[in-house]
Each structure stands twice: as C-alpha cells, then as structure tokens.
Amino acid sequence: MTTSPELMPNRPHAVQPVDKLRKLVPPNFRDEDWKYTQFPHFQQYKIQPPSVPGLSKGIPSSNLPIPSINEAWVVVVKNGMIQPHLSHLPEPSSGISVCSLPGTHFGPSVESEFGRGAIALKHGHYFSQWALEQNAVGVLIEVKKNVVAQKHLMIHTINDIPESKSVLPCHHVIKLGPNASLTFSEVMEGIGAGMSLSLHEIHLGVGSSLKHNQLQLWGNTHECIQQVLVNQEKESQYAHFAYCAGGGKVRNQLTVSQEGPLAHTELTGLVLPGAGEHIDNQTLMRHCTPNCSSRQRYRALVGHNGTSVFNGKVFVDPEAQKTDAYQHHASLLMHESAVSNAKPELEIYADDVKCSHGATTGMLDAGEIHYMRTRGLSEIQARMMLQDAFVRDLLDSLPVEILRSWCLNHCVDRLHALNQSTVNQPNNPL
Amino acid sequence: MLLEIENLKASVEGKEILKGINLSIPAGEVHAIMGPNGSGKSTLSSIIAGKDGYEISGSIRFDGVEIMDWEPEIRSRAGIFLAFQYPVELPGVGLSSFLRACVNESRKHRGEPELDASAFLALMREKAALVELSQELIRRPVNQGFSGGEKKRNEIFQMAMLDPKMAILDETDSGLDIDALRIVAEGVNKLRHAQRSMLVITHYQRLLEYIIPDRVHVLIDGAIVMSGDRNLALTLEEKGYDWIRAGQEVSS
Ligand SMILES: Nc1ncnc2c1ncn2[C@@H]1O[C@H](COP(=O)(O)OP(=O)(O)OP(=O)(O)O)[C@@H](O)[C@H]1O
Numbered sequence: 001m002t003t004s005p006e007l008m009p010n011r012p013h014a015v016q017p018v019d020k021l022r023k024l025v026p027p028n029f030r031d032e033d034w035k036y037t038q039f040p041h042f043q044q045y046k047i048q049p050p051s052v053p054g055l056s057k058g059i060p061s062s063n064l065p066i067p068s069i070n071e072a073w074v075v076v077v078k079n080g081m082i083q084p085h086l087s088h089l090p091e092p093s094s095g096i097s098v099c100s101l102p103g104t105h106f107g108p109s110v111e112s113e114f115g116r117g118a119i120a121l122k123h124g125h126y127f128s129q130w131a132l133e134q135n136a137v138g139v140l141i142e143v144k145k146n147v148v149a150q151k152h153l154m155i156h157t158i159n160d161i162p163e164s165k166s167v168l169p170c171h172h173v174i175k176l177g178p179n180a181s182l183t184f185s186e187v188m189e190g191i192g193a194g195m196s197l198s199l200h201e202i203h204l205g206v207g208s209s210l211k212h213n214q215l216q217l218w219g220n221t222h223e224c225i226q227q228v229l230v231n232q233e234k235e236s237q238y239a240h241f242a243y244c245a246g247g248g249k250v251r252n253q254l255t256v257s258q259e260g261p262l263a264h265t266e267l268t269g270l271v272l273p274g275a276g277e278h279i280d281n282q283t284l285m286r287h288c289t290p291n292c293s294s295r296q297r298y299r300a301l302v303g304h305n306g307t308s309v310f311n312g313k314v315f316v317d318p319e320a321q322k323t324d325a326y327q328h329h330a331s332l333l334m335h336e337s338a339v340s341n342a343k344p345e346l347e348i349y350a351d352d353v354k355c356s357h358g359a360t361t362g363m364l365d366a367g368e369i370h371y372m373r374t375r376g377l378s379e380i381q382a383r384m385m386l387q388d389a390f391v392r393d394l395l396d397s398l399p400v401e402i403l404r405s406w407c408l409n410h411c412v413d414r415l416h417a418l419n420q421s422t423v424n425q426p427n428n429p430l
Numbered sequence: 431m432l433l434e435i436e437n438l439k440a441s442v443e444g445k446e447i448l449k450g451i452n453l454s455i456p457a458g459e460v461h462a463i464m465g466p467n468g469s470g471k472s473t474l475s476s477i478i479a480g481k482d483g484y485e486i487s488g489s490i491r492f493d494g495v496e497i498m499d500w501e502p503e504i505r506s507r508a509g510i511f512l513a514f515q516y517p518v519e520l521p522g523v524g525l526s527s528f529l530r531a532c533v534n535e536s537r538k539h540r541g542e543p544e545l546d547a548s549a550f551l552a553l554m555r556e557k558a559a560l561v562e563l564s565q566e567l568i569r570r571p572v573n574q575g576f577s578g579g580e581k582k583r584n585e586i587f588q589m590a591m592l593d594p595k596m597a598i599l600d601e602t603d604s605g606l607d608i609d610a611l612r613i614v615a616e617g618v619n620k621l622r623h624a625q626r627s628m629l630v631i632t633h634y635q636r637l638l639e640y641i642i643p644d645r646v647h648v649l650i651d652g653a654i655v656m657s658g659d660r661n662l663a664l665t666l667e668e669k670g671y672d673w674i675r676a677g678q679e680v681s682s
C-alpha cells in the first residue's frame with residue numbers, strides 16, 4: 001500500500017481503530033457473504049490521492065439530473081473533496097451544515113459517535129475499517145434539531161480514478177438532530193477502472209426523517225465497495241433508494257439498526273447490470289426495539305453476461321415485538337447468460353411479529369409476450385413494455401421528481417441497449 | 431370468403447390434435463363451434479391467431495391471402511382478433527398505455543395516423559361503455575388481479591378497441607355471471623356488422639340465444655363432424671355429443 005502523506009488532510013480526531021482492524025482479514029470466497037463478489041488483489045491496490053479543492057475545472061457531465069440552485073443545494077465532491085467554487089452550499093441560516101470531513105466543524109458530538117468509526121467497528125466490515133485507517137476524506141452533513149430542510153440537498157460525486165487497482169477511500173457522516181428532516185441525494189459518477197470505496201455513517205435522531213437517494217452511475221470498468229450504516233432512534237424514518245445503473249464490480253452493503261421504537265425503514269433498489277457488469281447488494285435490517293417496521297423492495301434487470309447478487313438479512317431481536325418486516329426481491333434475466341443470486345435470510349427471535357419475504361427470478365414469460373403479440377405489438381415492443389413495467393413500478397417510489405424522470409429515461413435507454421446487446425448474442429430469445 | 435381453412439392439421443410432439451379442419455366463414459357471418467372438452471377448439475383458434483409450437487399443415491387464407499407464415503402481430507394488425515379462453519395477466523403494464531400502443535400499431539399498418547392522447551381517451555370511453563367496463567379497471571395493469579369475469583369482459587373491450595375484421599371468441603361466456611353474460615353479449619351484438627365475421631366457441635346454447643349464429647359446427651376429436659343452422663345448438667344442448675359419435679361409428 002502506498003500513500004502520499006502530504007496530500008492527506010490532517011485529521012486530528014480520527015483515532016485509528018488499529019486493534020480491531022488487525023483481527024480482520026480481507027474477505028474471501030470462504031466467507032458466505034462474499035461468496036459471489038471478491039476483491040482478491042485489494043491489498044495490492046494503490047491509494048488514489050484526493051483532489052485538491054479549487055483545482056477541479058468544471059463538471060464533466062452535463063446530462064445528469066443536477067437540479068438548479070433554486071431547487072436544491074448542490075455540492076460537488078471531486079475525488080473526496082468538496083469543490084466550493086462549483087458548489088452551492090446551505091446558508092448558515094438554513095440549520096444545515098455541509099463541510100469536509102475532517103474539517104473545522106468536526107465537533108465533539110460527531111467525534112463521540114462517529115469519529116472513531118464506532119458503528120463501522122461494531123459491524124466489522126474490513127473495507128470500511130481500512131478506509132478509516134487511511135483517514136479517508138469525505139463530507140460531514142449535519143441538520144440541527146427541529147430543522148426541516150427547505151431544499152433538497154444533493155452531492156454530485158465525481159470519482160476520477162483512471163488506473164485499475166487504485167482505490168479512493170471516502171468517509172461521509174450524516175447526522176440529523178431530533179425531529180430534523182432532509183431529502184439527500186447523491187449522484188455518483190465513477191470514471192476510470194479504479195475503485196470508489198466509501199463508508200457512510202448516518203445517525204437519525206428521535207423523530208427525524210431522511211430520504212436518501214443514490215444514483216450509482218459507475219462506468220462499466222469501475223469498481224465500487226460501499227457500506228452505508230444507519231442508526232435510527234425512536235420514531236425516526238429512513239428511506240433509501242438505490243439506482244445501480246452499472247459498474248465493473250460493485251458491492252453495496254446497507255445496514256440499518258432500529259434502536260428505538262416506532263422507527264420505520266424503506267429500502268428500495270433497482271439494479272441494471274449490463275454486459276460483463278456485476279452488482280452485489282447486501283442489506284441487513286436489524287430490528288432491535290418493539291413496534292418498528294421495514295419494507296425492502298429490490299429488483300434486478302440483468303443483461304447478457306451480467307450478474308446481480310442480492311442478500312437480504314432481516315434480524316429481529318427478542319425485544320422487538322410487533323415488528324412488521326417485509327422483503328421482496330425480483331430479478332428479470334434478459335438472456336440465458338444473465339445471472340442472479342438472491343437470498344433472503346430471516347432470523348427472528350421475537351414471537352409476535354409479522355415478517356414476510358419473497359423472491360422471484362426468471363426470464364420474460366413467453367405466454368405474456370404471445371398475448372401481447374396477438375394484440376398487434378411486435379416481440380421487441382412486448383419485451384420493452386414488460387421490462388419497462390418491471391422497473392417503473394419501483395421508480396415511482398423515488399421521491400425526487402427530477403431524479404425520477406431522469407432515471408426513467410435512463411432506464412429506457414439502458415433497456416434499448418441491453419435488448420440490443422442481447423439480440424446480438426447467440427441463443428438470444430428473440 | 432373472409433376466412434378459409436383447408437385441411438388444417440396440427441400436432442404437438444407427435445400427437446395429432448387437429449385432423450384436417452375445413453371451415454369457411456363469409457364476411458359478416460357469425461359461426462359457432464361447439465364440441466367436447468379437449469376436442470381442439472382452443473388449438474384451432476390459437477393457430478388462426480398465429481401461435482407457434484405446433485407442427486402444422488394445410489392452409490389458412492384471410493381475405494384471400496395465405497397467412498400461415500405470418501407472425502401473430504401481423505395477423506392482429508391485419509384484423510384477426512382472438513379473445514382468449516384464459517386471458518393473460520401482464521404485471522405492471524397499464525391497460526390504457528398497452529391498448530394505445532396496440533391501436534396505434536394497427537392504425538400504422540392500415541396507413542392511418544396515430545391517435546393522439548385525447549382522441550384515444552375518447553375512444554376508450556366509448557368502447558368501455560359498450561361492455562360496461564369500469565374506469566377503475568382501465569387504470570389497472572392488464573388483467574392483473576381481475577376476476578375471471580372481468581378478464582372476459584376486458585377481452586371484448588380490447589376487441590372493440592382494435593376493431594377487427596375477424597373476431598374469435600374462445601369461451602367468452604364461461605365465467606360470466608348472468609347479468610355480465612347479457613351485457614357482454616349485447617356488446618358483441620353491437621359490434622356485429624356486414625364486414626365483420628365472428629367465430630364463437632362455446633359449450634352452452636345460452637350464449638347463442640343472445641349472439642345468434644348463422645352456422646353451428648361440431649368439433650369432435652380434431653375434426654368438424656357436423657354443421658348446421660342455429661337449431662343444431664339446441665339439439666346438442668338436449669342430446670349431448672354421443673349421438674353424433676354413434677352416428678360416426680355407424681357411417682364408418
Ligand atoms: N401444447 C400442447 N401439448 C400437448 N397437448 C396439447 C397441447 N395443446 C393442446 N393439447 C391437447 O390437445 C387437445 C385439445 O386441446 P384444446 O385446448 O384445443 O381443447 P378444447 O377443445 O379447447 O377444450 P376445452 O373445451 O376444455 O377448452 C387436448 O387433449 C390437449 O390436452
């Protein structure tokens with residue numbers, strides 16, 4: 001591992017969780033949770049230094065759903081560093097602060113809960129701990145008590161990591177005070193064959209509400225390892241929407257702990273791996289207290305030679321009576337070479353709970369296509385319409401209009417491309 | 431002749447299901463097919479609509495043109511409509527957007543301009559009223575969660591929307607309650623005209639009291655063994671099929 005210390009910002013508060021880290025080894029195929037997705041050469045990766053603020057000339061992609069500054073606060077983060085000259089940050093009067101992590105606002109409250117990667121340590125994720133050990137840069141977002149954000153907050157992440165086997169570690173912290181409310185979206189671009197590695201630690205105070213949307217628009221050779229850790233206090237609401245439109249090898253871990261009663265969680269994901277792409281989503285929904293609910297809906301539309309992995313864990317502690325947990329995963333394979341591995345895992349230790357789960361995997365139904373053709377649609381029209389219906393239903397629950405309509409269009413383009421590359425394959429179903 | 435079927439044979443995995451069907455339906459006429467379960471009625475209608483998966487020989491001419499090689503969508507756009515015995519659910523596909531695409535494909539095929547949103551909506555209202563299909567069902571995905579009877583009604587609604595020259599109704603009456611049967615049958619009657627032919631498959635004489643056929647054919651074991659006028663349906667209702675089978679044995 002090589003690093004350039006002069007480019008690493010000074011981070012006095014980060015005490016390294018070295019002791020714990022020593023015990024962790026990089027996961028391998030013997031590890032059930034990492035069976036389908038491995039990064040065997042990770043220890044040989046070089047560290048990509050973060051960008052220096054102010055040097056980034058402009059935003060490369062203009063065809064992204066970036067709202068105007070009237071509608072949203074938009075923060076551009078290039079290779080881990082906020083680019084203030086390209087950003088429109090929340091005004092101090094808004095009750096919301098966005099700053100670099102580590103930075104001057106890195107106050108004691110955050111330090112006590114996150115500074116040491118407390119949540120990450122608890123969950124023992126090798127890559128997150130490694131990122132912490134590297135003093136990973138990132139963004140700290142705080143919403144003060146009782147503040148209901150007047151605008152949507154967006155982070156436009158641009159990770160430009162041209163070389164393969166190089167990694168950019170980032171660490172973001174999002175903290176909502178009691179009864180605060182925020183819609184927070186991330187448009188994540190990954191350019192080049194390197195790896196974006198990030199840890200998000202999210203803490204939701206009593207009665208707070210966070211709508212968190214992620215558009216992962218990684219290039220088809222880009223690698224990504226992401227862990228999102230969420231702690232929910234009493235009566236808080238967390239809604240996560242993931243649009244995973246590609247990536248060479250992507251591993252997302254989303255872990256939510258409901259630590260106070262009457263918390264509610266919605267996890268939604270739409271995954272579109274195309275040719276040679278591999279997207280792995282793991283969720284862990286932990287119900288620790290009574291009267292909480294969660295709802296997970298994931299769908300994967302897999303092109304030829306694409307792979308989708310989903311592993312959804314739901315843990316219900318003995319105290320968590322009256323838990324209402326739902327999980328559903330569906331995958332639609334567009335070609336015989338498309339792969340989907342989906343596994344629900346429920347561990348329920350309370351007796352008065354309502355937990356349901358389901359999973360379906362398959363290709364489009366020949367009977368449905370035939371029926372549509374007898375009404376005058378061509379085979380390709382019928383396929384597109386069924387695929388469109390498959391994704392649209394999920395996209396409807398993306399709460400930000402500009403993102404929803406952009407994703408719909410993006411999906412339709414992707415579907416055309418996936419169908420096209422499927423048609424060009426031998427054994428194509430057309 | 432609008433539809434002419436000649437010596438149509440079909441088999442699946444070596445099993446012969448249709449054993450040389452001859453059937454001609456002039457423009458504007460309504461013909462009924464009756465026959466015991468498993469005699470091949472649905473197979474015949476599926477093959478007219480272009481379903482693959484059978485080994486087929488013989489000829490099907492539509493408007494004088496051989497259509498055996500046509501894809502199902504081309505047959506549909508040319509004016510052949512099949513109301514399925516078991517309509518298929520299309521998860522998440524909204525009925526109105528589905529039908530709009532279908533109607534516009536047919537119009538393109540006929541060289542007519544596509545309908546704009548408001549013209550299409552008006553057409554949908556008019557045709558939904560014909561079979562008293564509720565607006566609530568129109569907003570739902572195609573057949574998803576529809577009751578058996580609602581699905582059948584929806585098939586006739588789609589037929590009305592697509593305005594075919596040749597409509598094949600495969601047991602549209604089964605699953606309909608008494609009132610629904612009357613409503614759907616009246617809807618079908620309103621769609622009768624001199625240029626539109628229909629082939630109505632049914633087990634029950636009752637439907638044919640509403641939709642009065644010009645001809646009734648009896649299909650047994652993959653062949654049309656008897657044809658007659660509407661009175662044949664009454665005789666079948668009374669006597670069943672055994673007397674015909676017995677007659678066949680005597681004559682052979
Ligand atoms: N794909 C198939 N594979 C094997 N057998 C088939 C297939 N399709 C139809 N058959 C058989 O062909 C025969 C005729 O079936 P068909 O559905 O046409 O009957 P039907 O006259 O419509 O019967 P019903 O009145 O019960 O609707 C049946 O014995 C059926 O099992």
Ligand SMILES: [Mg+2]
Pocket residue numbers: 471472473515600601
């Ligand atoms: Mg039948």
